[in-house]
Amino acid sequence: MADTDTNIKRSDVPTVICDDVHIVYRVNTGGGGKGSATAALSRIVGRGKAEVSRGVRKVHAVRGVTFTAYRGEAIGLIGSNGSGKSTLLRAVAGLLPTESGKVYTDGQPSLLGVNAALMNDLTGERNVILGGLAMGMSREEVRSRYDGIVDFSGINEKGDFISLPMRTYSSGMGARLRFAIAAAKNHDVLLIDEALATGDRKFQIRSEERIRELRKEAGTVFLVSHSNKSIRDTCDRVLWLEKGQLLMDGPTDEVLRAYERETAR
Numbered sequence: 083m084a085d086t087d088t089n090i091k092r093s094d095v096p097t098v099i100c101d102d103v104h105i106v107y108r109v110n111t112g113g114g115g116k117g118s119a120t121a122a123l124s125r126i127v128g129r130g131k132a133e134v135s136r137g138v139r140k141v142h143a144v145r146g147v148t149f150t151a152y153r154g155e156a157i158g159l160i161g162s163n164g165s166g167k168s169t170l171l172r173a174v175a176g177l178l179p180t181e182s183g184k185v186y187t188d189g190q191p192s193l194l195g196v197n198a199a200l201m202n203d204l205t206g207e208r209n210v211i212l213g214g215l216a217m218g219m220s221r222e223e224v225r226s227r228y229d230g231i232v233d234f235s236g237i238n239e240k241g242d243f244i245s246l247p248m249r250t251y252s253s254g255m256g257a258r259l260r261f262a263i264a265a266a267k268n269h270d271v272l273l274i275d276e277a278l279a280t281g282d283r284k285f286q287i288r289s290e291e292r293i294r295e296l297r298k299e300a301g302t303v304f305l306v307s308h309s310n311k312s313i314r315d316t317c318d319r320v321l322w323l324e325k326g327q328l329l330m331d332g333p334t335d336e337v338l339r340a341y342e343r344e345t346a347r
């Protein structure tokens with residue numbers, strides 16, 4: 083369906099620039115002082131001495147990634163488990179500092195992850211209102227978009243679930259509501275992490291349609307997904323990460339073909 087996207091023109095206005103971005107996690111391994119069991123073990127096996135003696139392990143998750151995203155683009159992020167996709171997305175959202183290199187963004191990117199913070203003890207209804215306010219909508223905007231959000235989420239298709247606490251929702255229902263709230267607003271840069279994977283096929287089609295609309299409204303959308311189909315249906319450009327490095331950056335078909343050749347081995 084990439085063809086349907088050709089009428090969405092990408093502009094020449096950059097929205098996200100990553101310039102040689104490195105991201106390193108520091109994990110406290112619990113060991114600490116020289117006398118700790120971890121440090122002793124490390125001395126015995128002779129590995130990671132400098133790191134573990136301080137009780138800290140470094141994980142270099144993103145290694146020198148450089149790209150520019152433009153307004154009107156939908157960009158898929160692909161790669162095997164642990165290749166750095168979510169980490170890169172969180173850095174673009176401003177939630178993780180870079181070790182070196184820079185992330186420049188135009189406007190405030192919004193990260194829509196499957197773990198986006200809605201409150202489980204509150205009803206779906208309250209979460210729509212609070213989520214809308216948290217995204218910067220006015221009370222009036224939330225009120226006028228409320229029905230649209232609930233309809234889009236499909237939460238009430240099988241009964242009055244929106245008035246029940248979110249903890250009673252299935253994981254797919256929760257993900258649908260999160261997507262519906264986030265998609266109610268036009269974002270300069272919308273970052274989606276696997277959110278589509280948990281909805282059923284009908285909801286996926288609806289959300290893919292909304293992603294295309296968001297692009298027309300001049301935003302930039304990033305989508306992390308293990309579903310090559312979702313990426314094909316929504317993105318016109320793909321970044322392929324492996325071991326934290328950008329292996330390929332190009333048109334969806336070209337990159338997915340190379341990726342599928344590699345993963346079929």
Ligand SMILES: Nc1ncnc2c1ncn2[C@@H]1O[C@H](COP(=O)(O)OP(=O)(O)OP(=O)(O)O)[C@@H](O)[C@H]1O
Pocket residue numbers: 107108109141142143161162163164165166167168169170
């Ligand atoms: N909070 C964290 N602390 C330490 N290391 C982390 C943390 N989050 C991720 N990592 C490590 O960073 C690397 C990249 O992880 P990331 O979650 O970005 O990969 P991913 O490509 O999104 O994987 P997946 O497809 O499995 O979701 C992995 O080696 C992972 O173990």
